[in-house]
Amino acid sequence: SQTIHQWPATLVQPVGSPLSLECTVEGTSNPNLYWYRxxxxxxxxxxxxxxxxxxxxxxxxxxxxxxxxxxxxxILxxxxxxxxDSGFYLCAWGQGRYIQYFGAGTRLSVL
Amino acid sequence: AQSVSQHNHHVILSEAASLELGCNYSYGGTVNLFWYVQYPGQHLQLLLKYFSGDPLVKGIKGFEAEFIKSKFSFNLRKPSVQWSDTAEYFCAVNGGQTGANNLFFGTGTRLTVIP
Incomplete structure (x- = not known):
């Protein structure tokens, strides 16, 4: 079955710092991948x-x-x-006309 | 441009009450319509979808939605809600043969079911 792994779950970063959010998909090949806020x-x-x-x-x-x-x-x-940039970021996988799966999300707080 | 309106921001119901969540869209052509649900602490997941054919679509957990083309609506219904239906519900639409990158989401409706 298909799975989306997204990390970290929460992140607190200072203004001006870099960001890297990662998303990996299992159980499918050549998926269409999406980042939502x-x-x-x-x-x-x-x-x-x-x-x-x-x-x-x-x-x-x-x-x-x-x-x-x-x-x-x-990667975002x-x-x-x-x-x-503070917000809740979601990675998603879709094939065809809609999104089949979403990740658990990352809550980013920029302070 | 496409848009999706969910006018109910927060709905509170008692268990066994009937549910109808409104969804109206703005798009002139052929549409694909979706409802997604996010239970507390869980991933956003697909509840049901409509591409063509029978305008009454049945999804998981007893939910259904009816596509009324003349009203540009795709309302979500459930005859008798349960406490476990407490969640946030999102309506989404895209046009014809377009992909998920053209999927427009509504702002969501939070449903609270009181035991």
């Missing part, structure tokens, strides 16, 4: 998606970037965090 009362906002190794599409211009160094690995990064 979930803000209270604002639903899920798609940040990045990837249809293959090294292929990244950005949906929202911002302080974040994504990379896909391996087929089942998706930042060189210098801003206060506004």
């Amino acid at each position: 979930q803000a209270a009362g604002r639903g899920l906002q798609l940040l990045f998606y990837s249809v293959g190794i090294g292929q990244i599409s950005s949906e929202v211009p911002q302080n974040l970037s994504a990379s896909r160094p391996q087929d089942r690995q998706f 990064s930042s060189k210098k965090l801003l206060l506004s």
